[in-house]
Amino acid sequence: MRIGTFLRPALTLLLLALVLRPVWFTPFFAPFAPAGGPVIYERASLLSLSISHLGLVAAASAAATLVAVTLAILVTRPAGAAFLPLSRTITNMGQTFPPVAVLALAVPALGFGAGPTLVALFLYGLLPIFENAIVALSTLPPATMEAARGIGLNRWQQLLRVELPLALPVTLTGIRLSVVIALGTATLGSTVAARTLGEVIIAGLLTNNTAFVLQGGLIVGLFAVLIYDALVQLEARLVRRTGG
């Protein structure tokens, strides 16, 4: 916590500098670049790659959250309990299927570009959100649920006013895991021509330019750390409010 108050702004500034003013880091990356080769990636603006990268992750995570939470709600209703094993199998398959394989399989269907990446990130992100949402929704305090019914909330009101708010912190933990995995995995999308920060890393790998690999890796890593941290703080705040 104490260390976070200094580290957080420092890392944010470092990230902003890396994305907006990459030239500043020429002396730092120069030793890693091949002799005479470029030090700083200049084929595309890092800012636009970052935005596209984050956009892909956000879209895939939002879709995964929507589907996983909806599924979790359905299978935690009395009428949907029978579908719990089936939903588990589906989301587990999403997780066990390697994203690279998903990309390879999705390209023929969806063509090159953002499409296959979105599908891979979406499938890969389902499981943590689904599992956490199920745990959260099936371990709500029984007295509170009994009271919710007893004072006359109908099913929708029980769900929207009591169950979902109380399940939010634990569900958010699942979303956090999913987002962080997606941030890293999205780099693979550049192998099928999605615009992500993976482009920088792959360019580095193709031309034996470690400077590019470091540059791309550092930016993705910093995004992951900072977004993870922000979501942890949000969860802590929610838990405090619900009286934990």
Place this chain on the structure above:
Amino acid sequence: MIEIDRITRLYNGVPAVDAVTMTVETGTVTVIVGTSGSGKTTLLRMINRLEEPSSGEVRINGESTLTIKPHILRRRIGYAIQGHGLFPHHTVARNIGAVPELLNWSADKISARVDELLRLFSMEPATFRNRYPGELSGGQQQRVGVARALASRPDLLLMDEPFGALDPVIRTRAQDDLRRIQKQLGSTIILVTHDMEEAIRLADRVAVMDSGQLVQHGTPAEIITRPATEFVADMVGRVERPLRLLSLVPVSELVEEGVAEGEALPVDASLRDALSVCLWTGRAAVPVEQDGVLVGRVTFEAIRARARAHP
């Protein structure tokens, strides 16, 4: 008036509640007592249809509860349970205002009602309104739970072991509060407990349940002096019987002219309190006061005679 008419609930063909018929008068407190598994909670939960009866019906002021959608019915019936069941993510004010909110009261009206109830339960509105349940003590949480149940001025208040999670000192205070508030508001209350002491303290009518059947329904004095079955006698407890009976009678009934030594008891204290003072101090009489003025005394002999004077 609440009429419970031959209500039955079967679980796998076995009756948990077996053709119970009972009438509860408006403005009275009925306490359902029984051991665990006697069906008392199932009976209570059938009144607001948290459990659906297998047969029979409940009528509130002549209207069958089966004609109303369950969640609409429940908004008309207050419900307080053991362990309070407050919404941990809502403030005290929002918890208490939950049912009025469902009934679309205006915000001003809800907030006025919340403050009124908090004051009724001796909780300063300015201090407590915006706290979360996690920030309250057990006794305060329980009071907020009861306040929530009373918020919409329901026709009927159902309470399932509402004081079960409280320690004995706070429990006695909570029971006194409930009785005071019930008298003040004239509420109709049906309360479930396994504690005969609590039943006798609170009830106008006690209903004793055993194995799904209503074995006796009467005033506390009737239950104590004329138990219908062995089971009821056991629930009352043979040793405690005279003391329980005395606990129902205020000293005002036996006050006589005369003086006595020692600290005075208020007229609304029970004969059991007076007996306890006699035994503890070794005196034959206790002075009695009303609003700080001595009004006479009550003697050990009189108490003894009263305890024998049961039918």
